Amino acid sequence: MSDITDRLFTPFQLPNGVELKNRLLMAPMTTCTGFYDGTVNKELIEYYQARAGSIGTVIVECCFIDNLGLAFPGAIGIDNDDKIEGLAKIAKVIKEKGSKAILQIYHGGRMVEPKLIGGQTPVAPSALAAPRDGAATPRALSTAEVAGMITKFGEAVRRAIEAGFDGVEIHGANTYLIQQFYSPNSNQRDDEWGGSRDNRAKFPLAVLEITHQMVQQHADPSFIIGYRFSPEEMEVPGIRFDDTMYLLEKLAARGLHYLHFSVGHTLRPSIVDTTDPTPLIQKYVAMRSAQLAQVPVMGVGGVVNQCDAEVALDHGYDLIAVGKATIAYPDWTDRIMAQQSLELFIDSSKREALTIPEPLWRFSLVEAMIRDMSMSGKKFMAGVFQEKVVDESHELLVNVSLESDGIKNIELVADSQPDAAFLDSFEIIRSRILDANSPHVDAVTGATTQSEAVKKAVSKALAKSTKAAQLADGGEAKPQQYDVVVIGTGGAGLAAAIQASDDGTSVLVVEKMPVIGGNTIKASAGMNAAETRFQRIKGISDSKELFYQESLKGGQHKNNPVLLQYFVDNAPEAIEWLADRGIELNDITTTGGMSIDRTHRPADGSAVGGYLISGLVKNLTQRAIDVMLDTSVTEIVSEGNQVTGVRVLNDDNEEQLIITKAVVVATGGFSANSEMVVKYRPDLDGFVTTNHKGATGGGIALLQQLGADTVDMGEIQIHPTVEQTTSYLISESIRGGGAILVSQQGKRFHNEMDTRDKVSAAIIALPEKYAYIMFDEQIRAKNKAVEEYLARGLVVSAESPKALAEKLDIDLHNLLATLENFNVAVEKQVDEEFGRRTALRHPINQGPFYAIRIAPGVHHTMGGVVINGESAVLNSDQQVINGAWAAGEVVGGIHGANRIGGNAVADIIIFGIQAGRNAAASARG
Template structure:
């Protein structure tokens, strides 16, 4: 269809006479880049200016109308008159380009995170939390406060008028305050503002009425007032589509210029009655009242191309709002006039050109569209790969490569597979195409299958490289880089990133089929003292304390030179991660530490997956090659220098990689039972928490070129390991307030003593196992606990007595034990075992949980010897030129026992140092 005949580009007159020049709107999407007080930044003004012009109307992101109303960081404010000046800059920037400027107004209600409002609790219609994990319970508004809130919406409407906007959109969707008042789940008031459906319409109607009063008093007759709504709620009881029509009819009678569906897809059917596939817009057209039929309706969701918008109009929408398309293409309305196939992707180097503010760029909505542009050149074509998962399921995949990007993936044998496998493939495909990389996060619960899909892509890329090298007359069995990193755990990835950033060409070689190594299994956090995150929450800590406690925990066997470097550079490593988008700002403690210095993700999730995901994102951004399923068989050392490494892949292909420096970051040997028992016969038959690649191969490689080793018999067992699966139960659970009880129902140790002491205490019990016991509050504050429970590790009960029966423990004894511990928490003194950390809350919030645990092999403190420059040393303590090592492959850092949280610190601190030193060496060599 010629765009000139498309209904999208015809004008529309609203009920009040306002004329929109076309049917296209830019949907309201937060940029997250306002100042801390909600005032406008220059970035926002330029962002909207760039997107105005061809599009008929821009609905500016929602402005919070009250100080307790912002629902996200960097939110735009319209809560006081100081906001008017900045808002006028946005309005003028849009209107000067010829588009209408509408401002959305809202209050987050019970959706507001207390952290965004100075620790205050959010407000809502009733004291009912939104049914999401860790959601705060709102403070119910009094009748007088409801009246005040209506007035605040009116004041916001006045400010929008004074700022020069052409209209406002009342945000009655997305489970924010206005929707909460209409929701039978959120609003269970007994006054005139709640109860019956009729009463629940009072608040949105009052907001509309006061907005109309302000428009009549301060604006021209063509001032636009729209209303956005979410048609259904999943909560029970929740808003039904019939409820929404009831409300919209009343709003239409009161006077509106448009109503705006809030959905992820314009043609979305019911989310309640999933058997009915009829698009809600079709139902809306059929069921709307005479009054409502006179009000234009706006559709939004998954509109990318002109055909998407035209299909929406065909189903009954009068206007179509576009979100991601307008982010990816500031001139989207112009683009669709000539292009029929717009792709929702943004090249990673285009943020500034497309005038996308940095906070918005990092927002998941946008980051999912960012395609990393590779400097490598693929040989264009389609490469068929056959791969299998751990269950011998076979997948035939066509990988289509463009010259510098992954163009498409096709699951050739999809018809032979179940629907879940096909669904998983499609989701991983989307992630790979968006990242332009196979190194993306897997789907929870489908790791093996996802790794197979990703492997097909890595094999196709490798094949493409070989074809391209041969086409250029080169030798595909030989390549040259400045630095080779062996191992892709946290230490290897940190080293590769730092070496790249210091100007070196880098390649990572990993013998396993997946990135991450043992770091994937890390759960507690990263220890560091005197950090900005500790300072922010008022935690007083000293590097000296950190040093002394680590030395004590390591039985005074730690290498002082390495330990000093470790402690001094820990806060810098925290900042290094933060600068790369990997924020570890949530604080807890682990055994052997006296203060909260264990840094972890703000969400409370396990640190390992979070860390690897963030580091891989940085690897992708830098286009650092990763060779998976490839083992290094030899480090070539001649004339006193590292010359090359020899590799072999899973198909038996050998390759020589010329290099000036090698960083070995292959981890320890905790999964090598023969090696463990060689050094520690007493640990025979212990389960191991290590991934199967932790075999000590890097130690052997370095020993071949003369490396010395230290502390090889120092092998740590972790006290809390689920024995059937060898799954480690994080120390953060005990640090969060859990206790250990024996089969007789009593505590027997300071749960946060060092790991060796706690492990030995468990082994000394008659049954050689114990239970880690915690309550709902500990679970809520530690996301790892949810994983343990979902995996079936935990017994669960609503009372301690019920839990005791499940565990075959005397109920009175267990209740007495917990009651005694709770008194210690209140007194901040453990009179039985001297515990003085992690006593955060009494254990008294049902349900209660218990996991049976016993010690397992966890960490090998011994390894090759290095100096504080991470240079590998020979038996005479002389540097082996060009050889560096970091992480668990190294000995000496942790001495005779590793403190929980120190391993993650170790891999990042010394990984950064290895990358820095290897890059500098390679540039001089």
């Protein structure tokens, strides 16, 4: 080993005498994995535990010190004493592995997005928006609030000490609040905290001072105090390097144990003087005083291999922080000590093995490192395949370049003339496909249609290439053959495909629509289950028997008891099945017809559908499961009473026979087939539907051709809260979060948490035949679905009930009385007026106040084909059709006459798993 390498792995002593076992630290990196309220979860604890040990020190991601200070979703907090217990678990697992545990603390200031803090206005030194598109203008902190903010930093240090951390890192970088106070760009105050450079330096110095005070009161001298800084700002006026050196000298004089140089690469030069290639670390070493030189300096950025760390040490850094490499390689230090040469990428199938939390997996920093290694076993004809990209506004050509084992490039044909917005989204989706080596990736937010069009073009190129490779090998394309064919890509179909693949069978998924997701992607509330691990964590006492009885009551006792019992018994296992595959539903709310919180949803309170489909698609891609989009199944082929194949027709009108031993039909219901709806329920003529346009009952017709029986076809559910101009469903979780329904007269008129059929009937009985779902800021803060409603322009908002009443033309006297009566009911936990017993969470009394005009819409068809307790399809003689399985809304009998909110997502996962498992077993046997 060289002298530098020896220094890298030998112990290092900080100025306070604390010895680190080596000079390597895990850099603090956003994971977006905390619960919606900033508390720690099991996934986060396991993430840090997996990376501690050989590395000398772990710096845990930044914790917000105030509930207005979180700068990203899924942030963890240290803003109150309730957070200590969870943070202590992280500190404990790090220290037990032999590493030091340091916690970074921060406040985002003007970099906070209002939607992350419940729509409130961010705070900052001055009321100046950050120089970026769409940035909110913050509220300037008063002089008293500045002092209060310093106290909050001090309290955060105390909590870190009580949680057992070995130190804190004060986050004075990344243009967050501390840096904002020092910057002449963001701090234009005229009091003692602004103006001159000395005044602007007071805030970071005050934070350091209160940190020392807390250490003196609650810890011992071994407690580590670090400070992270960004050396320059590009803005004019802005922080320049000599400003930074001035501040660092002052911080060093007060006492620090290390400085963390926040740059994108350890050897980055100036971003202001772009003509000077000198690394900033060299300037720092040359300019620092003898006193500042006593404070160790840490470098970060671009460290993947041993040589990267050695070069950084050679240029003057004392400590090395490692970021992305420790995500890709939890045992990174061991690998470097073994002198391995590493490449910075992550195998798309290794998320669980690498203990990477699902939210971090979906974070752009990590997504850019993911590669799909699963296509290496497939054979493509190398070459360039030209395909059309068609959406509402464009018809363009792309060249998809393929190699024998995957996708090489995707380029727009030169004479294509897309607009700038399309080009932006194209580059993002192109990168995602190339990084994943698969077209089955998440669409670009705000550009879903364009993304799906590009993904479709790539999928068609892959299909043509595969066919060409087959012809080249054998001279004639043979019928494709799979053990299991799954029809439909909603939650039931994807769960079935994943389970069948996990059980060792080859699987093809066929979808008639151009996109994956079916109706599931529109699901909003969550997934019902009783006696789950997540309920126990939250102290919720529930029982499967109660869940059964409430589902039976909601279904008006028409439910198939065998299917309902299997549904209830297997719901907790389905929750764990998802969690095992990186899809954790660990937040819990309630829906109408339930007496207990058992509706499981994502930790951030967001709509369940998109989260679920995104996670299932990643699992689909990891397993290299083939998918045909824009392809209709025209016939399920059988010989005697045995399924032998399916005939499909793609959007190029090409017909193909696919040989298979088992078919899982998971095509959904028929709510979007108005003719079929009216056939069974003439009274629903003219109703809008919440379903996607592919929910037309095609799977029922396919199975009826085989002789399948049907049940409950007239049992069609209307959902009470549908925005009528867009047919957009307003999630039941909003009422489950505490919202109420009021009429145009400003009065409540029914128990909002009653079953959907009864609430819908009550709305239809109103003279105006519509109502408003009304809630306040407290409910919005805990239900991320509201952000989408706001973005879509569905919400009317106002700062007070009076202003809201004026906007809605509602009688103010009635509305105020309604709110007062409801708030009293919440206080007493007794709703004497309408008998509401659940979701009396808190008074509706914190502005802004919100309302969405709603009325019922066709939402779910409870009827469908008949299955037995194994998900096998039965004919009219109640005999099994061999090889035919079904799951999801295509099946009848489970929900009886009315489906409980949250039971559909449970249905598709529970029976999707069962159908996939049994289809695989029948195909193998």
